[in-house]
Structure formats: C-alpha cells, structure tokens
Amino acid sequence: MMQLNKNELILEIESIKNKLDKNGYSEESKRFKKIIHTFNDATISKIEYIKNLELLITMTNIRYLGDCNIDSYDSPWKWMNTLLQVSTLAIELLRLEKQ
Numbered sequence: 746m747m748q749l750n751k752n753e754l755i756l757e758i759e760s761i762k763n764k765l766d767k768n769g770y771s772e773e774s775k776r777f778k779k780i781i782h783t784f785n786d787a788t789i790s791k792i793e794y795i796k797n798l799e800l801l802i803t804m805t806n807i808r809y810l811g812d813c814n815i816d817s818y819d820s821p822w823k824w825m826n827t828l829l830q831v832s833t834l835a836i837e838l839l840r841l842e843k844q
Contacts, residue, residue, distance in 0.1 A: 750838055755784055757831045758801070764815050773813070776804060791842065798839040805832040 762777035783789055783797045803809065805828045811821070818824040 750834060750841075751784065754801075754831065754834050754838060755781060757827075757834065758784075761805075761827065761831065764817055765810075765813065767817075768813065768815050770813055773804075773810065780804075795839065795842055798835050798842065801835045802832050802839070805829070805835065 758777050758781050762774050762781065765771075765777065766774035780797050780801055783793065789797075807825050807828060810828055811825050813824065814821075815824045818827075
C-alpha cells in the first residue's frame with residue numbers, strides 16, 4: 746500500500762512540476778524536480794526520504810505556491826486543491842514512515 750501511495754505522489758509531483766514549468770515558475774519547478782529525483786533514488790536513506798517528504802509538505806503549502814497563476818486551472822481554488830491533495834498524501838506517507 747505504501748508503494749502505491751509513493752508512486753501516486755511522484756505522479757502528482759511531476760504534474761505540478763510540469764505545470765509550474767509551463768507557466769514560467771522555473772525555480773519552483775526545479776525544486777520539485779529535485780524531490781522527484783530523490784524519491785526515485787533506490788539508495789535513499791529513510792532520513793533523507795523523511796526530509797524530502799517534509800520539504801514537499803512545506804512546498805505544497807498554499808502560502809508558498811497558492812498565488813501562482815496556472816493556466817490549466819480555470820479557478821485558483823482548483824490549483825489550491827491540487828496542492829492540498831499532494832500535501833495530504835505526503836503527510837500520510839510521512840506518518841507511515843515515522844511509525
């Protein structure tokens with residue numbers, strides 16, 4: 746179950762990264778790309794994995810990216826809901842890792 750959630754999370758992060766890049770937020774996109782690379786690294790330590798989950802939770806906070814103008818969303822609320830969904834999934838994975 747945890748692997749499925751991790752794969753789902755990576756797909757969601759890639760989607761956010763692509764949308765940020767397409768809309769001119771290249772610095773933010775690079776940060777997400779680094780997290781994706783870390784999550785795909787089979788040799789990542791548990792501590793590093795937890796650090797990146799925590800970083801992802803911070804980055805998907807509405808205060809951090811909520812004001813980005815993403816063309817593929819017809820409402821800023823839909824963008825914020827996407828961020829919230831990714832953050833919620835990351836929090837769930839973090840909780841599982843810390844058990």
